[in-house]
Amino acid sequence: MATSTFTGPIKAGDVLNTTGTTAGTIKNVGFVAMVQTAPITQALTATAYATRIVIPAYSHILNIQFLTTVAWNGVAATISIGTSATSTELVVAASLAAIGQASAGPGTDATRTALWTNTGATDVVIYALSANTGAGVGDLVVRYIQAENA
Secondary structure: OOOOOOOOOOEEOOOOOOOOOOOOOOOOOEEOEEEEEEEEEOOHHHOOEEEEEEEOOOOEEEEEEEEEEEOOOOOOOEEEEEOOOOOOOOEEEEEOOOOEEEEEOOOOOHHHHHHHHOOOOOOEEEEEEEOOOOOOEEEEEEEEEOOOOO
């Protein structure tokens, strides 16, 4: 199957400018949500692991999910996600102790929440860090709006 690549944020909608006050005359253009995925394992992420996911500057993170095919195990079956080797800038201690889909968020931390709202002036590499080594296997999925804040 063929793919298409665009170099900038994608917007879609058929009313580009507001010319009235009713639906069909009010601007309805919005950003397209993007997604990147990376395979992860508990053994690989037992030390800070730079995934192949890179989020463009000024993006807005919508969701971080894990699709776990082999549950994380050991003393702490959790993973943290970040933008550096610290791996706590986006998600702290998300449980992957069960097979299936798990969603994670910034929690109630203002600094993490602000980074989800606007990733900042440079592209960011997404890092993963498990609490311990083990047999866990899955995929990391990050959904975002590209350069919404540019």
